[in-house]
Amino acid sequence: MVKDEEELHRLQRAFREVLGAYARPGTVHRVEATPQDAARPAEVGGHLETVARMLVDQAVTFCVVDGAPEAAASYLADETHARRRGVSDADYVIVLPRADADDVARAVREARPGTLVSPETGATVLVGCSRLAAWPAPDGKDDLGADLRMVEVRGPGVRDVNRFFVDREDWAAARAARRDEFPCGIEIVLVDGAGRVVAVPRSSAVTVALASVQEVR
Numbered sequence: 001m002v003k004d005e006e007e008l009h010r011l012q013r014a015f016r017e018v019l020g021a022y023a024r025p026g027t028v029h030r031v032e033a034t035p036q037d038a039a040r041p042a043e044v045g046g047h048l049e050t051v052a053r054m055l056v057d058q059a060v061t062f063c064v065v066d067g068a069p070e071a072a073a074s075y076l077a078d079e080t081h082a083r084r085r086g087v088s089d090a091d092y093v094i095v096l097p098r099a100d101a102d103d104v105a106r107a108v109r110e111a112r113p114g115t116l117v118s119p120e121t122g123a124t125v126l127v128g129c130s131r132l133a134a135w136p137a138p139d140g141k142d143d144l145g146a147d148l149r150m151v152e153v154r155g156p157g158v159r160d161v162n163r164f165f166v167d168r169e170d171w172a173a174a175r176a177a178r179r180d181e182f183p184c185g186i187e188i189v190l191v192d193g194a195g196r197v198v199a200v201p202r203s204s205a206v207t208v209a210l211a212s213v214q215e216v217r
Contacts, residue, residue: 014054021199026153026162028134029197041071043096047195048128052076056092061085065107066096088112090123097128101170108174111186119183122202126189127171132196135163150209164198169208
C-alpha cells in the first residue's frame with residue numbers, strides 16, 4: 001500500500017527501471033531503497049522491499065522463501081496487504097538474499113509456470129543477491145569476497161547477447177532444470193543490496209559462463 005506522495009514517486013521510478021530491465025533482459029538497472037523502518041526485518045533490505053512493494057499488492061498473492069521466513073513474510077503482508085500462499089500457489093515468490101542454494105532451488109523449482117492458455121499466470125521470482133555487475137565493466141568481487149560469475153542472456157529484446165555478473169548462479173541452474181516450454185515458465189528478477197536489478201523473462205535463454213570476473217578483466 002502506498003503511504004505518501006514520496007513513496008508513490010519512488011515506486012513510479014522503480015517501475016520504469018524494472019520495465020527497462022524487462023525490455024532489455026540481462027542488462028543492469030537501478031532502483032532506490034525504501035527508507036529504513038524499525039519494523040522491517042534486517043534480512044529484507046530496502047532495495048528488495050522497493051521492488052516487492054512495486055509488484056505486490058492486495059490483488060495478488062506472495063510467499064517468502066528463506067530458512068526463517070516468518071518475520072519477513074509478516075512484515076511484507078502488513079505493508080502490502082497481499083495474501084500469503086505457498087510457493088506453488090503464489091503469484092510472487094520472494095527469495096531473501098541470505099537464502100541458501102537449497103532454498104533458491106526450491107523457490108524456482110516449485111514456482112507456478114502458468115498454462116498454455118494463460119501463460120501470464122506464471123509466477124515471478126524475486127531473488128535477492130549480494131552483488132550484480134554490468135558488462136562490459138565488471139567491478140571486481142562482491143562484498144563477501146565471492147567471485148562473480150558471468151551470465152549470458154539471449155532471446156527477445158536482446159540483439160545478440162547481453163551479459164552481466166552475479167554472485168550466485170543457483171537460480172539459473174534451477175531454472176534450467178525446470179525445462180519449461182514457452183510460453184509457459186517463470187519470470188526472474190534479481191535484486192542486489194545496492195539496488196541493481198536484472199530481469200530474466202520466461203522467453204530468455206540463459207547460460208552461466210565458466211569465466212569469473214577475474215578471468216575476463
